Amino acid sequence: MKTKALQFGKAISAALFVLLLIVAGMKNALAQNQVATLQHNNIITGVFYGQNAYSSAYDAALEGDVITLSSGTFRVASQIRKAITLRGAGCVYDSLTQVTPTIIPDEIWLDHNGISFEGIWFTGTVFSGQNNAYPNNNIHFTKCNIDAIGTYSGSSSDPRMNWQFDNCIVKAFYSYFTDDYFHGMSIINSVIRFANYYHADIFNLTTIHNSIVLFNNGQDVKNIVAYNSIIAVVSDHNVSNCNFYNCIGIKTGETSLFEGQFTQNVMEVNSYEDVFETFAGIVFYENSYQLKEGIATSFLGQDGTEVGIYGGMIPYKPRPSYMRMKRCNVASRSTIDNKLSVEIEVLTDGE
Numbered sequence: 001m002k003t004k005a006l007q008f009g010k011a012i013s014a015a016l017f018v019l020l021l022i023v024a025g026m027k028n029a030l031a032q033n034q035v036a037t038l039q040h041n042n043i044i045t046g047v048f049y050g051q052n053a054y055s056s057a058y059d060a061a062l063e064g065d066v067i068t069l070s071s072g073t074f075r076v077a078s079q080i081r082k083a084i085t086l087r088g089a090g091c092v093y094d095s096l097t098q099v100t101p102t103i104i105p106d107e108i109w110l111d112h113n114g115i116s117f118e119g120i121w122f123t124g125t126v127f128s129g130q131n132n133a134y135p136n137n138n139i140h141f142t143k144c145n146i147d148a149i150g151t152y153s154g155s156s157s158d159p160r161m162n163w164q165f166d167n168c169i170v171k172a173f174y175s176y177f178t179d180d181y182f183h184g185m186s187i188i189n190s191v192i193r194f195a196n197y198y199h200a201d202i203f204n205l206t207t208i209h210n211s212i213v214l215f216n217n218g219q220d221v222k223n224i225v226a227y228n229s230i231i232a233v234v235s236d237h238n239v240s241n242c243n244f245y246n247c248i249g250i251k252t253g254e255t256s257l258f259e260g261q262f263t264q265n266v267m268e269v270n271s272y273e274d275v276f277e278t279f280a281g282i283v284f285y286e287n288s289y290q291l292k293e294g295i296a297t298s299f300l301g302q303d304g305t306e307v308g309i310y311g312g313m314i315p316y317k318p319r320p321s322y323m324r325m326k327r328c329n330v331a332s333r334s335t336i337d338n339k340l341s342v343e344i345e346v347l348t349d350g351e
Contacts, residue, residue: 034072040065053076071100083114091121091145092318112187117318118142125150139163148172165190167316187211189309189316210312227303246301
């Protein structure tokens, strides 16, 4: 990788560079691994260090700002009430570049419209709006691993709208109360492993492209349009008013998934082993979701690529496409003229 000087506010190539930050009054700074940068209108307006780096960046952020996190674990506030974009170093360990993921372990509530996330592993639950007191429409997740998305209270007069998942893996998606639901969601080249819900409308008007979705533990699946996807619905569900195009259905009960629905070029199998090359019970993060060769080459999507997450317009790749912070070393003390040397290795060899 070539080395270039970082000029705040401008994109750069993969580089190893040194920032000289003027830190008034700082004489004995401690080395920190976690780094967060704050960007406003393409200009870096702040750099923060340590486990609380995100919180400091968030407190200083304005609507529309971008917060970029290095690898590491970051503590976050329980609520996000600003339309920010939050970027991490990735949601999995990258064996090629040896970049470790950005992890947010805390439970968070999304209490604002227009929040975006990319390249983050959420090991805590991401909740939809706290007590329905705040809007949370147009939420966008890209290249994220999410252990759980949940909602506990809501109102049919204020549905959660237009959540989008691109290149994501979601371990569980659940709702407990009858007025909780998400409308108009978009699931693209993603895995929703357990869609557990207790209200018929939680996935109402959802569009699914090149994804793997297991509906489980609930009542109805309705008003869904799925393209080039692999869908499984447990036997206690009622499927109604759905459209399936170039989809594989995994039959887990006696009733066909496609019975009574509009279908075009569909195939139904009896088990996950009939579809996936290395089936491991759809274990979160441990299954490659690669299709058996016969399925991948003979049953194609509408665009001629394989069905599932590795086909379509944006095949699943967890590596972010923007500059990522791989490593950060902060000098143990500032210089005599109050400058602090910070060495950060960044990569832009993403997909």
